[in-house]
Amino acid sequence: MAGDDLLGGGDAEQEADIERARIAHGLIAGVSGLSPSDVPHALCRSCATLLPAASGLSASMLADGSDMGVVLFASDDVAARLAEIQYTLGEGPCREAVRLRAPVFGTDLSRERRRWPLYSVQAVKAGVRAAFSLPLMGAGSALGTLDLYRETPGALSRGDIRTALLVADAVTLAVIALDHASPHPDGVVxxxxxxxxxxxxxxxxxxxxxxxxxxxxxxxxxxxxxxxxxxxxxxxxxxxxxxxxxxxxxxx
CATH class of the missing domain: 1.10.10 (Arc Repressor Mutant, subunit A)
Incomplete structure (x- = not known):
């Protein structure tokens, strides 16, 4: 299911743009003035508030040409572990979302062993039954992913998916805005x-x-x-x- 289809067209697309801007403004405002060490936690807290349907979430960033992800934030140890093991194993929804540059959903990980033979087993052992990954898109390539998990199998509602897509866009905008505002001479956040x-x-x-x-x-x-x-x-x-x-x- 494509993200653009979920966000609609015409008036719906305009409404989505307004909502996306509102969410991005809220995320950026929530971290403004904070010390660098406090920014990831504050950004994570804001995302969790916006996405209550998820049991937990994380965001990971990729460097240009890198095969390794950097966990930007995670709501809990399970979310952090899920993000890390996907780069350890080389498979999972976030790896697929980056490759396809599109949302990737695993609504029942106990049935995804053919798709992700290693990741699905490890995720289920951790008590995770569903995982959802949305790419953080910038300039035509995926900068990273926003990843959600649930402790019960099943799909997210259409409304929850729409909100998650908007939050993913907003996280991308927030990261880019903070990057440009960084005092580091190399522009590193x-x-x-x-x-x-x-x-x-x-x-x-x-x-x-x-x-x-x-x-x-x-x-x-x-x-x-x-x-x-x-x-x-x-x-x-x-x-x-x-x-x-x-x-x-x-x-x-």
Missing amino acids: TWLAGAESDREEVHQATGMIMVQLGVSASEALLRLRARAFAQGRTSTDVARAVIDRSLDLGAD
Whole structure:
């Protein structure tokens, strides 16, 4: 189901634009004047208020040309875990939403094993039965995703989907607006610095594995992800272990 179809056309589209602007203004106003460390939590709280039909939610951002996502915010540990494992496993609704540049819904994850054989099992183990991912679109490409989950199977109502699409657009606008307002000389959003460091750890660990095993970057990342999955850990956790040399994949 395409996002544009849900938002309608003509007068409905104009109303959607007004509602989108209202939500974006509210999100930006909600984080204005806050310290960088407080921004993600405030943005998350505002999104959760707007989307009560979800049991939890998260937003992840992608760097240009990167295969790793940065969790911008998560409403709870389950939402954070769901976001992280999709980049660890290389599959799931958020990965598909980025690839298709369209919303991707899994309304009953216990029946999605053919579609997402690894992710669906891990999600159900975490008590999640439905997941919904909406791309954060900017300049024709997906900057990241807004991801919702529910503890019970079933589709979101048409109204809930419409609101979620508008919130996803508003989050994109808020991130871009805050990026442009950043005092950093390179235009980097300072409140993403902590999350960016997580991705840098994965890159650093990948480089170390390349040297240790004499493999390509893609093979090194695949091995890191495989170890993370086998141990029920995140890619970031395993990367940190590689960096501090408490884990040596060359010993396998």
